Amino acid sequence: MAEIDPERPHPARIYDYLLGGACNFEPDRAFAEQFLRVMPGAADAARLNRAFLRRAVRTCVEGGITQFLDLGSGIPTVGNVHETAPGARVLHVDNDPIAIAHSEIELADTPNATAVLGDLRDPDAVLTAAAQVLDLTQPVGLLMLAVLHFVEAPEEPLRRYFDALAPGSHVAITHGTADEEPEKREDVLRLYAGSGSPATPRTRTQVAALVESLTPLPPGVVWTPLWRPDEPVTTNPAHSLTYAIVARKP
Ligand SMILES: C[S@@+](CC[C@H](N)C(=O)[O-])C[C@H]1O[C@@H](n2cnc3c(N)ncnc32)[C@H](O)[C@@H]1O
Incomplete structure (x- = not known):
């Protein structure tokens, strides 16, 4: 499991x-400043x-989800799940101890929402905590959200999660x-690889393939603002x- 290492940039804190x-x-x-230059x-x-x-x-709530x-919930900055779905039970999982420590503080007054340190590449442990x-x-x-591009081979963990879902x-x-800006992308990938958190961007087709066992809700896989x-x-x-995509397990 990841230790707190303030000397090494980490995706949760860069994003924050x-x-x-x-x-x-x-x-x-x-x-982040280097990233912004590129x-x-x-x-x-x-x-x-x-x-x-x-x-x-909101779409999940409209679909009856409570x-x-x-997974890869990050540092709770603004607009957390329980703010859009008050009363819902929420488990946040992240492999950054700092993100989890901040989540615990942020969620102290929200009894239905908790946070646990975990790695989505370990579905057994995550599903045990979730249960x-x-x-x-x-x-x-x-x-x-914004986490699977930090996972080199997400297919098997995803299969396990989808199997476990009702x-x-x-x-x-x-x-x-x-799919976009290959030269800039190479620069960004070099940055992430150098930081110890290699990233794996995927094409629209590859992203769709990650959820091919599920039924996409319209409009399917689109640029995030267009969902x-x-x-x-x-x-x-x-x-x-x-x-972005939202898909439903049949
Ligand atoms: C860019 S942030 C996204 C945060 C949040 N999901 C959002 O979209 O606002 C990526 C998060 O994924 C977490 N992360 C990266 N790899 C992970 C893994 N294998 N298991 C769990 N969390 C991971 C990072 O620590 C970070 O908090």
């Missing part, structure tokens, strides 16, 4: 800095990702794209750098 949060160390800020839209992309979280959770498993707070015989909203469960994913937007999208949706 991009969102304007204060839960980050100097190496995280230095990494991809000046990265902070906007983080906010668009966070906005999708709210739309996806419990959520948020202690969620009723896995009932539909779950499984959230994996019919009617919803799975929401955002995922870094491999059921609340308002007309007036900027280039590819600047979100991520695809």
